[in-house]
Amino acid sequence: MVVHIWSFNISTRDNSTSNQSSNVSFGDVFIPPQDPSSLSRTGHTVVAVFLGFILLFGLLNNLLVLLIFAKFRSLWTPINLILLNISVSDILVCMFGTPFSFAASLYGRWLLGHHGCKWYGFANSLFGIVSLVSLSVLSYERYAAVLSSSKADLSDFRKAWMYVAGSWLYSLVWTLPPFLGWSSYGPEGAGTSCSVQWQQRSANSVSYVVCLFVFCLLLPLLLMVYCYSKILLIIRGVAKINIMSAQRRENHILLMVLTMVSCYLLCWMPYGVMALVATFGKRGLITTTASVVPSVLAKSSTVVNPVIYVLFNNQFYRCFVAFVKCGAEPQSIHTLQPQQSSRDGNPTLCTCKPTEQTLHTPTPSHTHSHTHPEQQQKETRALSLVVHYTP
Template sequence: MRQQLISNAAYHGAAVVLGVIGIVGFVFNACVIFIMIKDPQLRTPQNLILFNLAVSDFAVSLVGNPVTLAAAITKGWIFGQTICVMYGFFMGLFGISSITTLSVLAYDRYLMIRYPFSTRRLTNESAIYAIASIWVYAFIVTGPPLFGWSHYVNESADISCSVDWESGEYVSYVVFIFLFGFFIPVSIIFYSYINLFITVKRRASTNSFGQATKAEFRVAIMVVVMIIAFLISWTPYAVLALLIAFAGVQVSPIVSIILAIFAKSSICWNPIIYIGLNTQFRTAWKRFLKISNQMEGSKEGENFTRVSKMIVGKVDSVPSPNSTVEQYDTSPAITHWMAIDERENDSTGPYMFNLEMCNICKNKVLDITRPCDIGDVSL
């Protein structure tokens, strides 16, 4: 008869929490994946990286949570050693993929704000290469136990499997996975955001904090909230594993299972943050559900009322606010499109203008009746 490591009530409680995490993670991430596939306007390079994160979280809810839930219900691991190895590997793969994706997003946010008008932008093609590199990197970090460098074994009150932290037989791999799977991605994240906020502070002090930078900064805030949520979820578990591996700390199975479940909850937070802090996703849902937003439409009509065109070697006049301009063929030269944020000053009467470069196009026909995008941010 298999020995129970925790009480029946603890197993039942774990099953309930795992069930909630699995359902929320599955439904919310499925919604994010669906709307990103459904809405062409969300297919920006940065959103492709976000899509990869949603896929990784969705895979955990689809593959990992049902197995752990079944083990909690049956009060122990019932699937055998082969499934244990597969479970441990894929959960590690998806976890490393998630934190690596977050580090890529953080570094991209830093570059976007540090060099807002650089022509070397992240493109759909380079985003796909980045995603492929993320998965290759995650496999390099989590694959060695499949080939004999460490093992995947049962852990957390015998309801899940992970890397062998306790035996001390493969300390070198423990160092390897923490260095490349946690510390390096986290260091990239901190480097990116420290420099990002330094850049923002410098521009704010010189009054060069334009509309585009503000928009990108809002997206950067969304990414940093996602990173904080991930680190809050995973850091206690990571610290526990380090203490077990290097300090020989012994903890009760109930503490181990609580921290492991808390780490698994990270799959729920990202889609909530997408929808709560990303206006693109909210607008896409409204488009999909055919819900009109008259207030946003009115604001867009007021703010995006005039456009100036500046061609290298030639400056055209600014169209009248009442004129109808649908398209310009910019094939003869590089055209800088500048969105004019027009607001009336109640005290003085004249209009106040805030010019911000919107896009740099070459040999393209632009439709200026649609809002401009800076990176992945609609203005």
Template sequence: MVYGIVSLISLVVLSYDRYSTLTVYHKRGPNYRRPLLTVGGIWLYSLFWTVPPLVGWSSYGLEGAGTSCSVTWTLRTPESHSYIICLFIFCFGLPVLIMVYCYSRLLHAVKQVGKIRRTAARKREYHVLFMVLATVVCFMLCWTPYGVVALMATFGRPGLITPIASVVPSILAKTSTVINPIIYIVMNKQVRHRHFVLLRIMKSYGLTF
């Protein structure tokens, strides 16, 4: 679950980065400390919300067909319910609202400057914006069914979600970590070029499968 939260919070940071880049026009010099602190903060935030079940606030257990581990959604205790509510507020609802706000403001800004001649740098920013939007949409398509099923299992009547019915949303949610690299390779020329270079290097050493 920690990787899913890391992916979501990373998308929130990317949405704010696109928002600040396209709406704040003053140039900034390279600052490598800020990205490192941001990445560290993302992981700390994710760990903050995934460690509590290990110390008694809710718990982890097998889900679906018993092939994967996640929060015990069907545990009907006040501690479990409070944790799940906080988890969905701070690790799904609030991040999604932030992304919606940032991208709505971005789309408004793009509409306002639509009649102005675009420079090459501005076109690249729009391309990055479209790539991040595609990543967010794919993430939502992967995780929303899982979130809905989890809430139904938590607050619905016992047995409402069968193990078989929970398998597909669980698998779909886990594919989100695979979709992001594919989007970057398909839509980003630099990433695609470096990917092919890496494959050629691996092939030269006989590391390809």
């Protein structure tokens, strides 16, 4: 009798194992190995709520940006094409990434099988890196616009299209290797989403994780910090002129820069740090909960990016107000110095007259009568930048 029960138990286990392998091979139902520390039913529900919020507002925010861009032709400028690229990559994440992890969290397991897991990891990595690279390119373009001494050609889209195509090509260079044998895509966290296999300790996988962190996360961050810091230094260099307009613009741009960099760090750096700790740290150090939170934060960038980079942009904001009120397109005019106000590709979108404060602002030549002519020209350019620069 005892022997009979023992053999029954063994056969049951074997049948379970064979059934699972059968499901994987024929039905492609991917069941990740059970982890004792995996999320509870309540934990999966909480993650599903957050992902549902991200899915809803990510779609709405980015769709709104696309509609505004399509309606108002005054927004069709080279630098705004980079903003549009960010929104396109974010909305693709909302369409082809977040819904599947949301559904998986509702059911508590991955639903698309092994091949679906690999393509999910590839697609989310591709769109995410495109967004990160575009953010850094945007900061460089704004910095280059500040340094430019000639009027920007708002009809020349060749450079902007090269940036857009370059961001997608750069992302493909770093997201295709797992299909070619350099690391691999697989389940992460609680088994309800997929990404690069951070937990593998082979030299092949470790080298890929390090390169991905350096070239797709750290370098874009350093470029953003450098470019925006330079913009702040240029604007702060004319604060000695002591005009209220300059001080207000300086404070506004400082707030925008701090917000951009902080949100970049909040959304993406936890994910990068988690990947490094999972790769180099002690095994089991990254718990299921600790791996889920950075993943959700990274997906939240699809909600944050449109707000910071588009809806808080003066040009897009005026068009947003006109869109909500079903009003006419705001007219684009050049204020005091059109050459300067259009340098960043974002001309002022409201019909306005020069303020009394601007009209009576002393020029650098009056303030420093013995200044070298070249220095006077730089100060005049910088002063116009402070007054008219649109982040």
